[in-house]
Amino acid sequence: MSIAQLLERLHLAVGEEQRRVWAVDCALALGLDGIAVSVDEELIWFSDDTSARLEDVQFVLGQGPGLLFPEGESVREVPDLDRLLMRHWPQFVPEAQALGVAAVFVWPVHVGAVLIGTLTGYRRTAGALSGRQRSEGWLVADALAAHLLERWPGSTDEAGRQDRAGHAGTVDLHRAEVHQATGVLSVRLGVPLPEALSWLRAQTYSSGRSVAEVAQAVLAGELPS
Numbered sequence: 001m002s003i004a005q006l007l008e009r010l011h012l013a014v015g016e017e018q019r020r021v022w023a024v025d026c027a028l029a030l031g032l033d034g035i036a037v038s039v040d041e042e043l044i045w046f047s048d049d050t051s052a053r054l055e056d057v058q059f060v061l062g063q064g065p066g067l068l069f070p071e072g073e074s075v076r077e078v079p080d081l082d083r084l085l086m087r088h089w090p091q092f093v094p095e096a097q098a099l100g101v102a103a104v105f106v107w108p109v110h111v112g113a114v115l116i117g118t119l120t121g122y123r124r125t126a127g128a129l130s131g132r133q134r135s136e137g138w139l140v141a142d143a144l145a146a147h148l149l150e151r152w153p154g155s156t157d158e159a160g161r162q163d164r165a166g167h168a169g170t171v172d173l174h175r176a177e178v179h180q181a182t183g184v185l186s187v188r189l190g191v192p193l194p195e196a197l198s199w200l201r202a203q204t205y206s207s208g209r210s211v212a213e214v215a216q217a218v219l220a221g222e223l224p225s
Helices: 004-008 014-029 049-061 094-097 133-150 177-188 194-205 211-219
Strands: 034-039 042-046 076-078 103-113 115-121
Touching: 004 014, 004 133, 014 034, 014 042, 034 133, 034 194, 042 049, 042 133, 049 076, 049 094, 049 115, 049 194, 049 211, 076 177, 103 133, 115 133, 177 194
Parallel strands: none
Antiparallel strands: 034 042, 034 115, 076 103, 103 115
């Protein structure tokens, strides 16, 4: 399926399974092995577990090609992680390679002139994007910006009705438990929220678990022990 056909069908991707299928097809059409979309550090949409874990690695470590995106920057391309100077992202590179990722490409997601998030794609083999893939990635990023904001929890539709989390078509916030766990940790440890989030990130990195799994353990009272 072409990118043009996928964008025509984007409005139909309202359920979780439909979104996953659409993202898988989109990744294939862009010549990628997977894609993920994050908005303001919130993981929104991903095609596969590797895409989600790659976003988690950046979130946990605070480093990677999808972070600290300067305004006005075009596509950020890392076509070969093996050749990347380690001083850029010394922890991110080995973690990404451990996931089987060889190349990463990030398109900024804008609403007007405002940067709201990123569309990140990865490949398991090294290699640069073609000009067409780069251009079509921009089309996807622009379309997703409008699609996601229309379905953001708490947004209003054309009739002025307000969506609620869980409402049909509303996007899923995959780090909701992370934010809840951060608040719980802040109370339990008696520390500010940023310090609680740092504790959560450190626990995630040291344990080798996903950030979602660690957050669930906190909410279940298993951590901190």
